[in-house]
Structures are given as C-alpha cells and as structure tokens.
Amino acid sequence: MPDPVAFSSHDHAQCEKTALAKAEAHCREHKLRLTPVRRAALEILLSEHRALGAYEVLEKLAAAGHGSHPPAAYRALSFLTDAGLAHKVEALNAYVACSHSGNSHTPVFLVCTSCNNVAEAEMNSHGLDSAAHASGFEIKRSVIEATGLCPGCQ
Amino acid sequence: MPDPVAFSSHDHAQCEKTALAKAEAHCREHKLRLTPVRRAALEILLSEHRALGAYEVLEKLAAAGHGSHPPAAYRALSFLTDAGLAHKVEALNAYVACSHSGNSHTPVFLVCTSCNNVAEAEMNSHGLDSAAHASGFEIKRSVIEATGLCPGCQ
DNA sequence: TGCTAAGTGTTATGGTATAACATATCAACC
DNA sequence: GGTTGATATGTTATACCATAACACTTAGCA
Numbered sequence: 001m002p003d004p005v006a007f008s009s010h011d012h013a014q015c016e017k018t019a020l021a022k023a024e025a026h027c028r029e030h031k032l033r034l035t036p037v038r039r040a041a042l043e044i045l046l047s048e049h050r051a052l053g054a055y056e057v058l059e060k061l062a063a064a065g066h067g068s069h070p071p072a073a074y075r076a077l078s079f080l081t082d083a084g085l086a087h088k089v090e091a092l093n094a095y096v097a098c099s100h101s102g103n104s105h106t107p108v109f110l111v112c113t114s115c116n117n118v119a120e121a122e123m124n125s126h127g128l129d130s131a132a133h134a135s136g137f138e139i140k141r142s143v144i145e146a147t148g149l150c151p152g153c154q
Numbered sequence: 155m156p157d158p159v160a161f162s163s164h165d166h167a168q169c170e171k172t173a174l175a176k177a178e179a180h181c182r183e184h185k186l187r188l189t190p191v192r193r194a195a196l197e198i199l200l201s202e203h204r205a206l207g208a209y210e211v212l213e214k215l216a217a218a219g220h221g222s223h224p225p226a227a228y229r230a231l232s233f234l235t236d237a238g239l240a241h242k243v244e245a246l247n248a249y250v251a252c253s254h255s256g257n258s259h260t261p262v263f264l265v266c267t268s269c270n271n272v273a274e275a276e277m278n279s280h281g282l283d284s285a286a287h288a289s290g291f292e293i294k295r296s297v298i299e300a301t302g303l304c305p306g307c308q
Numbered sequence: 309t310g311c312t313a314a315g316t317g318t319t320a321t322g323g324t325a326t327a328a329c330a331t332a333t334c335a336a337c338c
Numbered sequence: 339g340g341t342t343g344a345t346a347t348g349t350t351a352t353a354c355c356a357t358a359a360c361a362c363t364t365a366g367c368a
Binding site: 093 | 354358365
Binding site for chain 1: 158161244245247262264266267273275277281282285286289290291292293294296297298300301302303304305
C-alpha cells in the first residue's frame with residue numbers, strides 16, 4: 001500500500017486541479033456528461049480529504065447556486081460513484097472523491113476517527129475474491145474499510 | 155474460507171440453540187449482562203441468516219413485549235455488537251448475529267442480493283492489517299463485505 | 309424541426325439513528 | 339436490610355440519510 005496522500009501534507013490546490021482534469025478526461029473518453037451540478041459536486045468532494053455527508057454536499061451545492069433539494073445531491077453523487085469518480089464510505093454513510101484515476105477498482109478506505117480524513121488505498125482484494133469464489137460465491141461489489149488512527153493523529 | 159452455513163441447508167433450530175448457549179457462556183465469562191431485551195434481540199437475529207434492519211428488530215421486540223421505541227432496539231443491538239455477539243452489515247445498515255464464538259475477530263460478510271442471506275466467513279485480514287500498518291495507520295475496526303450471488307442463487 | 313433520451317426541479321415521504329432526560333433495577337458495600 | 343453508585347430501560351423529540359413519483363427542460367440526433 002503506497003503512502004496515502006490524504007495523510008501527508010501536500011499541495012492540495014494542485015491535488016484538486018489534477019483530479020478534476022483527470023475526471024474531465026475520463027468523462028470525455030467515456031462520453032459521460034460532466035454537467036455543471038455534477039462538476040460542482042465533484043469539486044466539493046475534492047476540496048477535502050474527509051468524507052462528506054450527502055446533505056453537507058447539498059448545502060454547498062445550494063450555496064453555489066445549484067439545486068437545494070436532496071435529489072440534486074443524490075443524483076450528482078450517484079453519477080459520480082457510477083462513473084468511478086467518487087465512492088461511498090459505507091461505515092460513515094458519506095462520500096469521498098476517488099483518489100485514483102477513473103479506473104474501476106475495489107477501493108480500500110482508511111478512515112481516521114480523529115481528523116476524519118479518508119485515505120483510499122489500492123490493494124489486491126485477491127484474497128477475498130479467490131476465497132469467496134472457492135466457496136461458490138460470486139462477488140459483484142465489495143466494501144473494504146478500516147477505521148482507526150492515521151499516522152499524524154496517533 | 156470454509157463453507158458458510160448460511161448458504162447450506164442445516165438444522166436451524168440446533169444452529170440457533172447452540173449459538174444462544176455460546177452467547178450465554180460468553181456473557182457469563184465476561185460478566186456481561188444478557189438481560190431479557192438483549193437476549194430477545196439476539197434470538198430475533200439468530201432466527202434468520204439474513205441481516206435485519208433495526209426497526210425490523212424493534213417490531214419483533216415490541217411484539218415480544220419489550221420496548222417499542224427506537225432506542226430499545228439500538229441499545230440492544232449496540233450491546234450485542236460491542237460484545238461481539240452480532241455485527242452490523244454496513245452496506246445494508248442492518249444487523250446479523252455472529253456465526254462464530256464470541257471471539258473477537260474481523261468478520262467478512264458475503265451478502266446474497268437474491269436470497270438476502272448473509273454468510274460470515276473468517277479470513278485472515280492479514281493483508282489489510284499489515285498493509286495499513288506499513289503505511290502507519292492503526293486499525294481499530296475493519297469492515298469487509300462483499301455483495302453478490304450465493305451458490306444457490308446463481 | 310421534431311423526436312427521444314437524459315438531466316433537473318419539486319413535493320412528499322420513508323428509513324436509519326441518536327440526544328436528552330426521567331425512572332427503574334442491579335450489585336456491592338456498610 | 340438499607341444506602342449508594344452504576345447500569346439499564348422508558349419516553350419524547352429530533353436529526354440525519356435516502357428515494358419515489360411526477361413535471362419540466364435541455365441535449366443530441368435523425
């Protein structure tokens with residue numbers, strides 16, 4: 001597992017900018033429509049490394065002049081997660097921008113309970129996959145999340 | 155991963171009975187108070203291998219003469235999960251009785267989207283643990299869940 | 309231009325979870 | 339046995355998370 005960027009100090013403006021550029025490229029390539037609301041939602045998620053609740057995203061969307069009713073946020077989040085540009089952290093019922101390209105992958109989240117930052121790591125979920133397959137279970141989607149303390153908060 | 159009992163036909167009455175006996179022993183040993191409400195909640199969870207929502211548990215608790223307000227269910231479920239006698243399936247916001255002794259362990263859930271049964275497997279979460287530790291993250295609790303189709307539903 | 313599909317606005321409602329405070333019960337000790 | 343402090347339960351109220359259903363608009367294309 002590489003050093004997760006969420007727990008290291010870094011040039012966040014740059015971090016945001018490149019993620020957004022990658023997202024645009026990904027959408028162009030896959031003919032997905034990154035509309036203003038969706039783009040705004042992505043920018044909101046990208047602005048922090050912690051996971052944001054849907055209603056928190058909604059507030060910020062409304063503040064930015066977009067829809068102010070729950071479906072506005074849920075639709076945007078749903079587009080982003082379907083496109084692989086964001087993920088839902090099930091343990092928090094909250095959403096984070098994807099830290100990796102637009103590649104389809106099984107995310108692994110490290111959620112710090114102190115600073116609330118969420119790092120996304122890539123791991124070979126091979127153990128899970130093959131073990132499940134061995135017992136005859138066919139995996140569609142998997143969720144791997146760990147809560148605890150990040151290096152900076154210990 | 156051993157063949158998960160939830161996906162095999164088995165003597166469920168026996169399955170329930172031994173789980174309950176183990177839970178009682180576990181509580182005695184750890185001086186935990188398995189009060190009537192808590193015991194009732196555990197029996198409710200044990201009655202099925204699918205995950206039950208908190209309000210579903212609440213209904214059954216009320217029907218059995220226990221509290222009928224949400225905190226009654228959440229408190230019982232919280233006791234059971236803290237004691238390791240039940241787990242929350244985060245992907246479903248629902249609860250299942252623990253299939254293994256009272257041992258503290260990292261559960262791995264296989265959730266069938268067709269029959270709704272949830273199997274709990276034990277797996278060495280060693281990959282996750284050591285990888286997280288290598289990047290300096292200290293895990294308190296981890297969630298590993300896969301949704302898909304069980305052998306019988308494919 | 310007119311059609312169709314996709315996206316958005318809006319209202320309403322349903323499902324999940326906890327805060328806060330009152331009351332009751334338990335366990336241990338005097 | 340009665341007192342006390344901790345644990346558990348009852349109760350009210352509310353907050354947070356999520357989606358159904360339908361109307362309207364816009365984009366993309368024949």
